[in-house]
Amino acid sequence: MLCGVEVDHPHGLAGHSDADVGVHALMDALLGAAGLGDIGDLFPDSDPAFAGISSMELLRGVIARVNEAGWVVANADVTLVCERPHLAGYRLAMRQRLAGALGIASDAVSVKATTTEGMGFEGRGEGIAALAVCLLSR
Numbered sequence: 001m002l003c004g005v006e007v008d009h010p011h012g013l014a015g016h017s018d019a020d021v022g023v024h025a026l027m028d029a030l031l032g033a034a035g036l037g038d039i040g041d042l043f044p045d046s047d048p049a050f051a052g053i054s055s056m057e058l059l060r061g062v063i064a065r066v067n068e069a070g071w072v073v074a075n076a077d078v079t080l081v082c083e084r085p086h087l088a089g090y091r092l093a094m095r096q097r098l099a100g101a102l103g104i105a106s107d108a109v110s111v112k113a114t115t116t117e118g119m120g121f122e123g124r125g126e127g128i129a130a131l132a133v134c135l136l137s138r
Contacts, residue, residue: 002128003078003094003111004056004101007085020055022078022111025130026098027055027062030073033136034066059101071136075108081122081129087113 001007003022027039042065043050043058050058066073076098080087087094091111099106116123 001055002080002087002090004059004097005090005093007087007090018052018055021128021130022080022094022132023055023059023098025132026076026078026134027059029076029132029134030062030066030136033134034069034071036065036069056097056101063102066136070138072138073102073104074135074137075104075110076102076134077110077132078112079131080111080113081116081131082113082127083115083118083123083125087111 001018001020001023003026004020024039031038031042039058039062042062043053063073078094078098091113094111095106095109098111099109102109118124122129
């Protein structure tokens with residue numbers, strides 16, 4: 001799973017939840033922008049209740065907390081860093097899926113992918129990194 005979309009690839013990501021690194025980065029961006037901590041505070045990997053859980057379900061909980069604190073999401077941007085899988089064919093579905101969860105228009109959500117030109121763990125195909133930023137308003 002990447003940004004809420006199942007991506008066809010022979011390897012997956014390991015994690016306590018479904019390991020959707022894009023959604024995890026977005027949740028941390030949202031929580032950070034609202035001053036509400038991070039996903040490790042809310043959904044610790046030591047809690048069996050979150051084992052295998054959908055990151056999109058966790059994202060809904062984060063959005064509820066952000067909204068309860070008086071914030072609304074204006075836009076969001078996620079960058080996935082990996083050599084493979086190639087994500088161009090998935091980006092529109094990812095934008096739409098994230099926009100639906102965030103309650104904003106898909107043109108206010110961006111999902112990009114980049115490579116490290118073979119360098120680092122991403123370049124060796126050992127994992128995927130993700131960066132996210134968002135704008136909140138009151």
